[in-house]
Amino acid sequence: MVNYIWVGMMVIGFVVAAINGNMDKVNEAIFTSAKEAVTLSFAMISILVFWLGIMKIAEKGGLLEVLAFLFRPIVKRLFPDIPPDHPALGYILSNMAANLLGLGNAATPMGIKAMEQLKILNGGKNEASRSMITLLAINTSSITLIPTTIIAIRMSYNSQSPTDIVAPTLLATGIATIGAILIDRFYYYRSLQKGGK
Amino acid sequence: MGFVQSFSIWFIPFLIGFILLYGTYKKVPTYETFVEGGKEGFSIAISIIPFLVGMLVAISVFRASGALDFVMVAMRPIFSLFHIPAEVVPLGLMRTISGTGALGMTSDLIATHGPDSFIGRLASTIQGSTDTTFYVLTVYFGAVGIKKMKYALKVGLLADLIGFLASIVAITILF
DSSP states (O other), X not given: OHHHHHHHHHHHHHHHHHHHTOHHHHHHHHHHHHHHXXXXXXXXXXXXXXXXXXXXXXXXXXXXXXXXXXXXXXXXXXXXXXXXXXXXXXXXXXXXXXXXXXXHHHHHHXXXXXXXXXXXXXXXXXXXXXXXXXXXXXXXXXXXXXXXXXXHHHHHTTXXXXXXXHHHHHHHHHHHHHHHHHHHHHHHHHHHHHHOO | OHHHHHHHHHHHHHHHHHHHHHHHHTTOOHHHHHHHHHHHHHHHHHHHXXXXXXXXXXXXHXXXXXXXXXXXXXXXXXXXXXXXXXXXXXXXXXXXXXXXXXXXXXXXXXXXXXXXXXXXXXXXXXXXXXOOHHHHHHHHHHHTTOOBOTXXXXXXXXXXXXXXHHHHHHHHHHX
């Protein structure tokens, strides 16, 4: 499906640009965005190196197992495929905690690390496993306690109460996360029916 | 607000300090372990590059050509059928494909309608309640070399739609 969407976005883009007569903009967009992608990846190096270093200490000290143990009842239900006490669970929990606290740049390295562990669990295949998609679903709907960026923007536009969107955001993000988990379940069971035999 | 700000400022040093002290207590060679773990960060960032280049180029071609605007205009009647304010429809679409693009739109909506208006609050909630599905998908799967995403994209996109609708409901109920 990704292949079709990817080709679709490009080809439709070229056709629309031909009709609109702004092919020059599209040309420019190709090369600036390619450059932007590389810049973005390089900008991530510092964050990845730092947090993965710190998290390695947490892993070796056994902190991730403690975390996995504490939240075992919840995570066991969300990720039934992962054996208990597996380091992947510790990384998944760290990723969820970082998202919850609005620490986006700490959440990504931990999520990637969790994905790495899940890939090992899945026999190193280049195919997404059930747990990987669940983790992804939770991340795209990212439960947030404090949406710091938005609060900052609201403050800069002289809001009377910049933080009054915290409650609705929490409500919306909570519903989105629960929805994401349910949808994930639905497609998982459907994929079992379709190709499981 | 003061509390919220000082919380995020104090939390990271506290967390790092706790991990370091706990590691020391457990006799982990902390510095060497940090370096060892950090090394992986570099190769992960490099392996994301092709995934991110591919995805960002496609998204920006789609945007720059005007195709995205076309989709937004085309979808407006469907949304107005459900009494969804037309102003936030482009933001809802942008939110799933480009984080920086959505942030720009949110700032714009807040600037035009005022941060404490219905639209201003709604835009803030939409921005804060979901993450950029395409980006998360590209980075997380790209980092570990997952090429077959199976039903992941469908789940992410539907979750975005739920977050978008839930934001409207939440703002309507609470204000």
